[in-house]
Amino acid sequence: MTSVEVSLKTLMTEVEGALGAAVVDYSSGMALGSLGGGKDLDLNVAAAGNTDVIRAKVRTMDELGIQSRIEDLLITLDTQYHLIRPVMGRGGNGLFIYLVLDKGRANLAMARHQLKRTEGNLEV
Template sequence: MGNVRETLKSALTLEGALGVALGDWKTGMCLGYAGTDNSAFPVANLELAVAGNTQVIRAKLRVAQALKLDAGIEDILITLTNQYHLIRMTQAIEGLFFYLALDREKGNLALARYKLVQLEKSLVI
């Protein structure tokens, strides 16, 4: 079992990981973050990214409700020209999400999704 800091450090071991954070979409608060200090995605931006992507999650939940979709959100992918930004909702702890910025050339999106699922299982709050 890992606490937030250990879990986020483990996520950074992914090839191409630029930064990762754990956020609460209900409050917009960042519970923790870790980054590589890469100029492509400064660590200081992670708290802002959590707050901003809280609005993305809320909007998607409103749309899903309006469409009467009978399924929960697992993740949301934002594809930039040089990065993937993956928002992964935690299934075990309601209201929390991982935010991962991944270099498109170096990273493996499928592996990143798998790793976040595994990390959630060991997350202790």
């Protein structure tokens, strides 16, 4: 099992094109930790905003009676991919990992694979 800090460092160093990553509590919208970002990518603002995205999807699934769990959500922008993956492991209920990628440099399949592995190893 790995800590939030180690998990974020792993994502930022092992995922080609990673621009920023955060572990977020979607009950409060607060980032428990973040790494990367910058003046054009405020990860605290993104954490709060993406909390609304995941809450809306969970609410919609409930209204539709969908019993499946969310593996991940992908938002594609002109120059970036934004991946959101709920944490299902031990102690992770109510958390998600948020990863921002440079679309021109990232391998989306490999990023999703690394994000899944990170989520499985995360210990909060």
